[in-house]
Amino acid sequence: MANVSKKTVSRVINNSPFVKEETRLKVSAIISEVGFEPDPQARGLAFRRSFLVGMIYDNPTPQYIVDLQQGILDAMRNTSYGLLVHPCDRSSPTFLRDMHSFVERRKLFGVILTPSISEDDRLVRLLQEFDCPYIRVASVLLDNPETMVVTHDCMGAAEAARHLAEIGHERIAYISGPPTFRSAHERRRGFREALTQSGLKLRPSYDREGAYTFDSGIEAARELLTLKLPPTAIFAGNDEMAAGVYKVAHAMGLDIPRELSVVGYDDSATAARLWPVLTSVRLPVRDMGRLATEKLFGLKEKKHSGEDMVTDIFPKLMIRESTAPPVS
Amino acid sequence: MANVSKKTVSRVINNSPFVKEETRLKVSAIISEVGFEPDPQARGLAFRRSFLVGMIYDNPTPQYIVDLQQGILDAMRNTSYGLLVHPCDRSSPTFLRDMHSFVERRKLFGVILTPSISEDDRLVRLLQEFDCPYIRVASVLLDNPETMVVTHDCMGAAEAARHLAEIGHERIAYISGPPTFRSAHERRRGFREALTQSGLKLRPSYDREGAYTFDSGIEAARELLTLKLPPTAIFAGNDEMAAGVYKVAHAMGLDIPRELSVVGYDDSATAARLWPVLTSVRLPVRDMGRLATEKLFGLKEKKHSGEDMVTDIFPKLMIRESTAPPVS
DNA sequence: CTGAAAGCGCTTACAG
DNA sequence: CTGAAAGCGCTTACAG
Numbered sequence: 148m149a150n151v152s153k154k155t156v157s158r159v160i161n162n163s164p165f166v167k168e169e170t171r172l173k174v175s176a177i178i179s180e181v182g183f184e185p186d187p188q189a190r191g192l193a194f195r196r197s198f199l200v201g202m203i204y205d206n207p208t209p210q211y212i213v214d215l216q217q218g219i220l221d222a223m224r225n226t227s228y229g230l231l232v233h234p235c236d237r238s239s240p241t242f243l244r245d246m247h248s249f250v251e252r253r254k255l256f257g258v259i260l261t262p263s264i265s266e267d268d269r270l271v272r273l274l275q276e277f278d279c280p281y282i283r284v285a286s287v288l289l290d291n292p293e294t295m296v297v298t299h300d301c302m303g304a305a306e307a308a309r310h311l312a313e314i315g316h317e318r319i320a321y322i323s324g325p326p327t328f329r330s331a332h333e334r335r336r337g338f339r340e341a342l343t344q345s346g347l348k349l350r351p352s353y354d355r356e357g358a359y360t361f362d363s364g365i366e367a368a369r370e371l372l373t374l375k376l377p378p379t380a381i382f383a384g385n386d387e388m389a390a391g392v393y394k395v396a397h398a399m400g401l402d403i404p405r406e407l408s409v410v411g412y413d414d415s416a417t418a419a420r421l422w423p424v425l426t427s428v429r430l431p432v433r434d435m436g437r438l439a440t441e442k443l444f445g446l447k448e449k450k451h452s453g454e455d456m457v458t459d460i461f462p463k464l465m466i467r468e469s470t471a472p473p474v475s
Numbered sequence: 476m477a478n479v480s481k482k483t484v485s486r487v488i489n490n491s492p493f494v495k496e497e498t499r500l501k502v503s504a505i506i507s508e509v510g511f512e513p514d515p516q517a518r519g520l521a522f523r524r525s526f527l528v529g530m531i532y533d534n535p536t537p538q539y540i541v542d543l544q545q546g547i548l549d550a551m552r553n554t555s556y557g558l559l560v561h562p563c564d565r566s567s568p569t570f571l572r573d574m575h576s577f578v579e580r581r582k583l584f585g586v587i588l589t590p591s592i593s594e595d596d597r598l599v600r601l602l603q604e605f606d607c608p609y610i611r612v613a614s615v616l617l618d619n620p621e622t623m624v625v626t627h628d629c630m631g632a633a634e635a636a637r638h639l640a641e642i643g644h645e646r647i648a649y650i651s652g653p654p655t656f657r658s659a660h661e662r663r664r665g666f667r668e669a670l671t672q673s674g675l676k677l678r679p680s681y682d683r684e685g686a687y688t689f690d691s692g693i694e695a696a697r698e699l700l701t702l703k704l705p706p707t708a709i710f711a712g713n714d715e716m717a718a719g720v721y722k723v724a725h726a727m728g729l730d731i732p733r734e735l736s737v738v739g740y741d742d743s744a745t746a747a748r749l750w751p752v753l754t755s756v757r758l759p760v761r762d763m764g765r766l767a768t769e770k771l772f773g774l775k776e777k778k779h780s781g782e783d784m785v786t787d788i789f790p791k792l793m794i795r796e797s798t799a800p801p802v803s
Numbered sequence: 804c805t806g807a808a809a810g811c812g813c814t815t816a817c818a819g
Numbered sequence: 820c821t822g823a824a825a826g827c828g829c830t831t832a833c834a835g
Binding site: 188 | 510512514515516517519520525527537538540541542544545548555557558559560561562576579580581582689718721722725744745747748749750751
């Protein structure tokens, strides 16, 4: 302001191409010297779009939320964007109304959606209606590839199945997540198919439904381990439920892994705190958050630049101390 | 708009007392009928203050962050405020500059500060300078009572000490949090004083410094349990470090609680997942988040209304399965 | 390439 | 108790 122009400053801040290199440098210099920072609210009002990214979630696992959040923040560091966290309840009768109000009011720059809310097509339609860019993190391709981060949970579960089959287990049980999570179905599918390829099958009595929570893992494990012919290995749909399996096994005096092998999914902090350390399928949640956010920011620039690519995440089995050949 | 006045609507939305009851009702009715929601950015611009609450944190424990966040969101439900999460690093050379830029730019409605960043007076001075209301959650009264939620960690730790002394332990060790956390000192002080009152003392070799992380708990436990005369009980400054103690004990084949008693602090989800279930001092983190937020919202209304009260949280020892009399 | 005008959707003084 | 004006700090068309 003090030296040359006036609202050319705005052009410099928004990197308009119509500024002479000379003036741009001059203005930039003054901006950083004075430490000027434009008001995001005023900018947002003029742009009809805020400088906020929303993280909308309904995942019951705290570790997942924190990790994801960290990844998103990693990608947002050194930007002028902020992260607005917004939990929701998909089963609430006011769910869509709440989302509508949130999205319309906040005029978000974009949102990151994680399971299971990322699988909700009603929400996605709402976002499209309000021209709110979004990235969906989910276990399969549900949408336009350029809006997706796909975790291929099917493959991770298959690895778990192959590992258990290879070390000699035949009586293998599965504790699934709730049916409202697509990942629960994908993990079961991958697990089941890999068992079949190994010449095994998932018996109905070994196929249990959990809720991705510690308590539901306890309940399912109790049922499984009190069967007349209990399984020698249990694959839990996530680490929280695997922790529940541990608890029941300990209470029953079962030695892990000698008398019972356990595999989890997520390879979260919980996996490392269990004893013996849990063999688990690693999902790089923090990276997923970062990648999703980078993709969201990229969405604007390369609008249909030819590289409408899906972002793939390949889970990987981390073999630790909770799996061993069955005692025969 | 369609019926009577025009910018009286604004008065209705901000509950100005200068509106006839009749018109107020009429306008309110139309507002909820049409589903009108004012734009927070425009309001914020005019108010020179945004409709965002900031949560500034540097705590290394994910569980703590999520719980607190949930509590804050509990209190913000059904308001038009949003929660902006902002991690920081107090040891970064650019820390104060970053905070300055964040607070100045965002014009936050207020911020919630948790340990250890809540103990940083430089940050608090910065907030005061920018007229940004704040609530500090900390283990002791550091400031004006009306800006504080005090957790009295000293008392919780004392309870732990009394419990261990009562069941007959004499060789009791303490693993503290990092010295940059006030809570680490408070917990040690309460623990030490209660031991003294029980006729015991905390020997220097049993007084270990950790970092509130799982790994630091492992390291400290390893040192303690390989002493010539190892302790029969360990009080860890938080559950994460207690989990580290468990790991070392398991690896050394020590039975908890028969050969080693362990007490944690936080009574977090981790405590329930350990086996045997951890005896721990309960800190109601989610409630703390809710109370802090309610207090923040209250700060405006009852500006010096006579009740400049501190909000007290009293931690409580939850006795579970990880403590028992020592084998003598 | 750069400036003067009008506007984003609300609010605060200011008159009535 | 209610309206017409001016302004919050930026931006987008619009002229030069």
